[in-house]
Amino acid sequence: MTNQRLASKLARAAFDHWQAGRLVDSAALYAEALPLADPEHCGLPEYHSEYACVLEALGRAAEALVQLERAAALQRLQDGSDTALATVLARYFLADHLVRHNEPERALAGIASSLASPPGRIEWMLRSVEAEAFAALERPSQAQSAAARALKTSPSEAKRQELAQRFARLGVHGGSVA
DSSP: OOOHHHHHHHHHHHHHHHHTTOHHHHHHHHHHHGGGSOTTOTTHHHHHHHHHHHHHHTTOHHHHHHHHHHHHHHHHHHHOOTTSHHHHHHHHHHHHHHHHTTOHHHHHHHHHHHHTSOOGGGHHHHHHHHHHHHHHTTOHHHHHHHHHHHHHTOSSHHHHHHHHHHHGGGTEETTEEO
């Protein structure tokens, strides 16, 4: 039985616990809130994403992955589009998690439809995770190409410099391949 009012209250409290570093309490509240949430509530994907962050911080990566997958699927259902900003962001966070946990092929598959027509202001994020996935797969030319695109589409000079440092190990500097 759903009780969105209570689910929202619990999720807010869980978020507050998370921000205060009380991760175990936060996880317990998210676990209590999610079954009560209206399956069509606009905040449900966010609840799952936040819960995933808590689980990741607790070292529970497999459980975090489940929550990120749910968040991405629910966001896609709500948006009705593979290229809607919220859907693309949910897929980015899922792909980033997958790359960090040695599943680069799944990461690439997860962002493929969003890369076909990426929202301009966050293309750099998708290209960054794409570069990391290709690097993990030991496909240097594709990693370099994706990294160069991330640099080219970055939103600011500061972000470009940060990415250039991150991707220097791939042989990409300032938007070009070295």
